[in-house]
Amino acid sequence: MNIEGSGALVVGGASGLGEATSRRLASAGAIVTIADINEEKGKQLADELGVGFVLTDVTKEEQVEAAVAAAVEASKDDGGLRIAAACAGIGWAQKVAGTKGMHPLRPFETVIQVNLIGTFNVLRHAAQAMVANEPGESGERGVVVNTASVAAFDGQIGQIAYSASKGGVVGMTLPAARDLSTVGVRVVTIAPGLFDTPLLAALPENARQSLGASVPFPSRLGDPAEYAALVAHIAENQMLNGEVIRLDGAIRMAPK
Known part of the structure; x- marks a missing residue:
């Protein structure tokens, strides 16, 4: 797929991996629509890039539907929405049970x-x-890139909720690709390792360096631009379909 001139929707596109993806696709000539729950940051980035923004909570069906509709409308004269990247996500750290009580539902x-x-x-x-x-x-109509995590495979102590959610994203990948193969829509999932996102930016510098040093090679935190580069490559490489790609510098997470 040629990114230039293609309609693109980046959900969770105002910060972290999503922001980098919005920037990368816009710089490659895509007609980008940013969807995010943070209206202030979303509008600021959209204004900077000269693209559209839609306030979106991914748990609200009508808001996701509106974001997709906005992306379709923005690109209707250029072939419609062809690329969608789902980058929105949250975390929660707590053990299943223990001396401090059980994990709340x-x-x-x-x-x-x-x-x-x-x-x-x-x-x-x-x-x-x-x-x-x-x-x-070739019959292609679009590509959807989902975001999982290495926690889907290497969930650490306290990551039961996060790992379960990302494991579900991994599990959807192949059946979704198979479902959509007859209409020419590809589905690929990226499972990032330790990336320099706003979540890790809040940690002390020595803690950030220690996390980076735990990555075999390169021994550093991932740059969100590297995630965005993979999104762009997935869009352009038609043989990538139904696959989960670990983007993690060969890290395998220890229990804690």
Whole structure:
């Protein structure tokens, strides 16, 4: 797929991995629509890049539907929405049970609601919009890139909710790609390792350096621009489909 001139929706696109993706796709000539729950940051970035913004909570079906509709409208004269990247996510750290009590149900439900159900919400609405696109020479109509985590495979102590949610995203990848193969829409998931996102930026510098040093090579935190570069490559490489790609510098997370 040629990114230039393609409609692109980046959900969770105002910060971290999503912001880098918004920047990368916009710089490559995509017609980008940023969807994010943070209206202030979303509008600021959209104004900077000269793209659209839609206030979006991924757990609200009508808001995801509106974001997709906005992305379709913005690109209707250029072939419609062709690229969707789902980057929104949250975390929660707590053990299943222990001396401090058991894991409450509500945070678990919330993490699943945002990370897994929210991703599915974006996937289904974006894919349905892509069905209406005119196919390219090879029959391709679009690509959806989802975001999991190495925690889907190497969940650490206290990551039960986060790992479950990201494991669900991994599990959706192949069946979604198979479901959508008949209409020419690809589905690929990226599972990032330790990246220099706003979440880690709040840690002391020595803690950040220690985390980076735990990565085999390169021994540093990942740059969100490297995630965004992979999103762009996935869009351009048609043989990437139904796959989960670990982007982690060969790290395998220890229990804690």
